[in-house]
Amino acid sequence: MMDTFQQLWLGFQVALTPTNLMFAFIGVLAGQLIGVLPGIGPSAGVAILLPVTFGVNPVSAMIMFAGIYYGAMYGGTITSILVNIPGESSSVMTCLDGYQMGKKGQAGKALGIAAFGSFFAGTIGVIGLMFFAPWLAGVALSFGPPEYAALMVMSLILIIGLTSQSMAKGIACFALGLFMSVIGVDVVTGQPRFTFGQVEFLDGIDFVPVAMGVFGIAEVLDSLAEGKVDMKNVKLRFKDLLPNLRDWAMSIGPIIRGSFIGFFVGMMPGSGATACSMVSYATERKLSKTPGRFGTGAIEGVAGPEAANNAASVGGLVPLLTLGIPSSATTAVMLGGLLMFGLRPGPLLFEQNPEFIWGLIASMYIGNLMLVILNTVFIPVFVAAVRIQAAFLLPMIVTFTIIGAYSMQNSMFLVWLMLGMGVVGFFMKKLGYPPAPMVLALVLGNTLESAFRQSLQMSQGNLGIFFERPLSAFLMVAAFIMALFPLFMMGYRALKKRLAAG
Numbered sequence: 001m002m003d004t005f006q007q008l009w010l011g012f013q014v015a016l017t018p019t020n021l022m023f024a025f026i027g028v029l030a031g032q033l034i035g036v037l038p039g040i041g042p043s044a045g046v047a048i049l050l051p052v053t054f055g056v057n058p059v060s061a062m063i064m065f066a067g068i069y070y071g072a073m074y075g076g077t078i079t080s081i082l083v084n085i086p087g088e089s090s091s092v093m094t095c096l097d098g099y100q101m102g103k104k105g106q107a108g109k110a111l112g113i114a115a116f117g118s119f120f121a122g123t124i125g126v127i128g129l130m131f132f133a134p135w136l137a138g139v140a141l142s143f144g145p146p147e148y149a150a151l152m153v154m155s156l157i158l159i160i161g162l163t164s165q166s167m168a169k170g171i172a173c174f175a176l177g178l179f180m181s182v183i184g185v186d187v188v189t190g191q192p193r194f195t196f197g198q199v200e201f202l203d204g205i206d207f208v209p210v211a212m213g214v215f216g217i218a219e220v221l222d223s224l225a226e227g228k229v230d231m232k233n234v235k236l237r238f239k240d241l242l243p244n245l246r247d248w249a250m251s252i253g254p255i256i257r258g259s260f261i262g263f264f265v266g267m268m269p270g271s272g273a274t275a276c277s278m279v280s281y282a283t284e285r286k287l288s289k290t291p292g293r294f295g296t297g298a299i300e301g302v303a304g305p306e307a308a309n310n311a312a313s314v315g316g317l318v319p320l321l322t323l324g325i326p327s328s329a330t331t332a333v334m335l336g337g338l339l340m341f342g343l344r345p346g347p348l349l350f351e352q353n354p355e356f357i358w359g360l361i362a363s364m365y366i367g368n369l370m371l372v373i374l375n376t377v378f379i380p381v382f383v384a385a386v387r388i389q390a391a392f393l394l395p396m397i398v399t400f401t402i403i404g405a406y407s408m409q410n411s412m413f414l415v416w417l418m419l420g421m422g423v424v425g426f427f428m429k430k431l432g433y434p435p436a437p438m439v440l441a442l443v444l445g446n447t448l449e450s451a452f453r454q455s456l457q458m459s460q461g462n463l464g465i466f467f468e469r470p471l472s473a474f475l476m477v478a479a480f481i482m483a484l485f486p487l488f489m490m491g492y493r494a495l496k497k498r499l500a501a502g
Helices: 001-014 018-036 041-049 058-083 089-103 107-141 147-162 167-181 198-204 207-226 245-265 274-286 302-314 317-323 329-340 347-351 353-378 379-387 390-407 412-431 435-460 472-502
Strands: none
Touching: 001 018, 001 107, 001 353, 018 041, 018 058, 041 329, 041 347, 058 089, 058 107, 058 302, 058 329, 058 353, 089 107, 089 207, 089 274, 089 435, 107 198, 107 245, 107 302, 107 317, 107 353, 147 274, 147 435, 147 472, 167 245, 167 435, 207 329, 207 435, 245 274, 245 302, 274 302, 274 435, 302 317, 317 329, 317 347, 329 435, 347 353, 353 379, 353 472, 390 412, 412 435
């Protein structure tokens, strides 16, 4: 224990040098901007800046890359709450209640609880990285394709009932998202699937234009149809913009649970912050005494997922630093940076390069503090932005989304796809079909298919592989219980009603 604190003190001596403080600030600020701008993503941000770091001290460069990674989680929150556009896939869950809070004049509270919850979760994640990294890496290493497939099955079952009062509508949107996830080239056979002869579909359907369409563009169309924009009643006094004691009382439990869910699930390669935020949201809805509040502006629906996705960004560094296994696209690029600097991840990295490891860990405390200060100080500025008249605000949102979609591949096809999904999202909104299950199924569908097919190749087509391994068997059984539980409750209520009647 004392050795750990001595190493951490060494890390702060490294991280608090003027050069490293500057790189930490550049990283978190760049990450925040990347999170705000849909279509870029932290992996692209790190990849773009990687060549710039040639000749830079490896500690400074990795401090900046880590700052971009967890800073992007903060940034994606801002557009999710203010204009209903998730900057990252992990921010989809924040849209559900964060934007509704904004429409009720509580955008500042949503942004505040997201910032403080993210700071707490990031700190918990760094503590976990300090004390438990080698052991947690061993747990992550026990995950193979069957475990990933089982985890994805459980996650996708959680999706269906998240955001709709109608199970049938949730399943319909979920099925549409799964169908969209298989469009493109089959990763095993190389054959095109459901491309309908369109070359643009060979790369598959990307999450970003779909999410911007069904959330952002659909909200613009709905505002035009209703003839109003609902964020004019936001108070701009600073004390009114921060969470009060009642908000904290409702949020502290979700923040703590989200922090642990995000860290432990996020360290599993392939799970990612999206699955963590979704599991956190589902957990809070299940534990709530008033689950009907979720989706209408429940502050717990912001606090839990925001804590989870930030803790996941730190958890993702565990297998990277201890085993050299990237858990996401961003950590894969960071692995390339480590190798470029001549540093080989693994247990010896902690022994041979303590200044590097502990300087990086200490910088995360500092970077999280920088982010929470930035995000709380500028809350009035963010909230004031949504008070712009609709005649200016709505065209700005449309322009913002078009630039984001086009910049992904410099392709007008993605712009038309986004606008088309906006029309689809508008009608889904009017008919009561929730867009979140569709978008999340699109994000997780590819991971499920890849893990499922790899598992069947390992077992030569035997489905029993999912129940022969203890961890995958546990996850599959849990998934089946979750799937059957609503049917059991329906039968129980019907029986109770019948007995009461007669």
